[in-house]
Amino acid sequence: MSSAARSALAQLGFPSIAIPMGDDRAPVWPANTIGSISHISNVCIAVVTSAFRYRAIGVDMEYMLPLENSHCISIATTDELYHVNGTPDLKILKIIFNERSSF
Structure with a gap:
């Protein structure tokens, strides 16, 4: 998961850095950035953007299972x-x- 986060940050010009996990297990993004990470068993995605431009950003992945x-x-x-x-x-x-x- 962290490689997806580092890759997303690299696209904003950040060096390859560790993305620590907070007490609530959410990623702790660098200052002035916000982001989101989601994963399923074999795929992970991360999105990151400037906290000056947006208040929140989110991404979610799910398996396409039938609904009742x-x-x-x-x-x-x-x-x-x-x-x-x-x-x-x-x-x-x-x-x-x-x-x-x-x-």
């Missing part, structure tokens, strides 16, 4: 489900969920 019908109706409205022919694609539901949870 009970989860579908908690994410999308009946009308939205109708527009995807009653059998929603997981990618579409994740887009709907992410749009509603963005700030």
Whole structure:
């Protein structure tokens, strides 16, 4: 994971440095930067940007597992489900969920 973070920082001109982990297990980014790291078993991604330009940045990775019908109706409205022919694609539901949870 740290190599993805160092690579992201390098693209901003930072030297290769260690990214320590805080008490809450979150990465401790260099001063005036913010970032996010996510991983699954064999893939890791990191994003970093200037804290002067943005207040927050995030990235998340998940396996595309099937959703139960009970989860579908908690994410999308009946009308939205109708527009995807009653059998929603997981990618579409994740887009709907992410749009509603963005700030």
